[in-house]
Amino acid sequence: MFVDKAKIFVKGGDGGDGLVAFRREKYVPEGGPAGGDGGNGGDVIFRVDEGLRTLMDFRYQKHFKADRGEKGRNKAQHGANADDMIVRVPPGTTVVDDDTEEIIADLTRHGQEVVVAKGGRGGRGNIRFATTQNTAPEIAENGEEGQERWVTLEMKVMADVGLVGFPSVGKSTLLSVVSAAKPKIAAYHFTTLTPNLGVVDVGEGRSFVMADLPGLIEGAHEGVGLGHEFLRHVERTRVIVHVVDMAATDGRDPYEDFLKINEEIKQYNAKLEQRPQIVVANKMDMPEAEDNLALFKEQLAEDGRELTIYPISAIAREGVQELLYKIADILDSIPDAPEVEEVAEVEERKVYRLEKRDEQDFTITRENDIFVVESPSIERLIKRTNFSTHDGVVRFARILRNMGIDKELRSRGAVDGQTIRIADFEFEFVEKE
Template identity: 55%
Template structure:
């Protein structure tokens, strides 16, 4: 089953908790703090796998959760960091953040990796908080939570040459004749409902990947039929073979078909329209095609396109067609990448925060530093609570809450924690 879109949820591992402990050796009087740090949580990493060519596996497993780091131990022993969770995807996969639509990565090569969720750092043990004033701290940090987000995966086939044309012009038959691929072939429209890849061998050590793209129709650039689903699979192709049914037995004019398909290409993606394109005049084994060929070939050549008379049924002309496609492929020059005008982003201080009112009247405080502090603080520990209050005051959150009109007893919410405001 060919699946080229999927939505998954990933959660990186949280950092391990820091340890609060003191040395207790027999001959070490007044042993100091010895709590070790927690280990780092595992990242979630997508990796290209050459053995995959579809996203079908994500129909059955859509949630991926990485391991958390180990907790710190006494005697200054740090917890072990967790190993990254590798999620295999086929080359050609584009990774997007569902919430923003931002492209996080484009995996085009086997072994290429994209970190899509970062693991949390381990909490620091009490030994890390010793200073000249505070010689015996009892508090230690909890591990930082790992990142979590929902991703959209979109597969665009990595084919060198694409077969293009209306339904039932013989694209699947061509692919089955020149490669080991076995697409479904029948005498009705839209037999091919998903792209099929095949490897064409021209000579020893010389081959290329050929894609049978399902038939396009008018309005495909607007998503008519399965237009967008099909068109995006030829975006990466370097050479196009435009297959025409020159017999005209379907009741359509092959020249008219050619113009309609190219118009769809141009409207969808101007770059696709400009790709090298050769014309395969198919079904030459039929008498009707013999009568029609000269007219079609003359028009195609007048537009600057090479025309190859072929028969997918008998194999006639296919070798010459594939050899020409291979030569065009070897001559192909990668199009220069258009660089968008640079955007200037101002670095946002980590201790910056915002305050808003929730529907229930609670004051919601959001900000990287304060949210991380809440997640990593042991509120049951008196020293940890005092440290939290000191940082709270340093960030001037109290002052800003008063400016927003907070009253004694009002609720302050940070992440999933709620506090009652006391001046």
């Protein structure tokens, strides 16, 4: 089964906790702190594997979580960093943040990588907090949580040539004639529901990959019919082969069909209008096809369009070889790959030393008798603070005081015993000048 879109959850590994430990060795009285730092959590990394052709695997596994770092050890030993989690994706995969709809990366080359969820930093052990005033601190940080997010993966077929056109104009028949591909062919609309790929051997050592893309209808750029399921794949093709039913089957107007398809492509992505396009007049073995082709050329001339038209009959294999030579010549004259978005490296999360943060990095509101403090940096500090130790609590209080939060609470009327809420934690305010 061909799957070209998937939504998955990714989470970087949490950092390992720092350790509170002291040297306990013979002949070494007052050995001092010896708790090591925790290891860093693993990153979740997407890597392109050219052997993959679909996002099928993501239908069955939707959660990817990297391992957490190892806790700090005694004797000042650092906990081991966790291994990164490598997730293999097919070439042509676009990674989009599901919440912000920001494109994280556009992965096209084999071996290309991008970090989509950064692992958390390991917590510091008590050896890091020793000072001349406190030579035996019982402080250690918890590991930082890893980054987590929902991402949407969209795969766009990587092909040299894309066959476009209304349903039942003969795209699948053409692909089956020129390659070893065996697309489904039937006398009803939307026979092709997913892209079919075939390698076309032109001869003279030249070949290219052709994609038979699902049929397009009016309004597709807004998602009508197969809509975006079709159009996203056109973006990757180097040459667009526009197949027109010149026999006017079902009473359709070939020129109107030609205009509508181009308008849908333009509305979806204006850059595609500059992509090389070849017009193929198919079904020329049918009655009235010659008359329709003559009228088609007149209408093109009236609109000032200068396009070369290749009349063929895919089913009778007439005119097909000349078409393939022309496609190969165009491919030889243009870059090897269409212009795509550059990979946007995931920004490293900044680690702040909270003691030096600006005093205005928080807001205080009041809900009845409770003061609510909101600050991303303090919330991160809470997660990293071990409140089971006295020294940890004292350090946390000192940081809040240095940030000016105590002073601001007093100015807003906070008194002894008043409840202060930060994130999911509630504290009791203690008046202290």
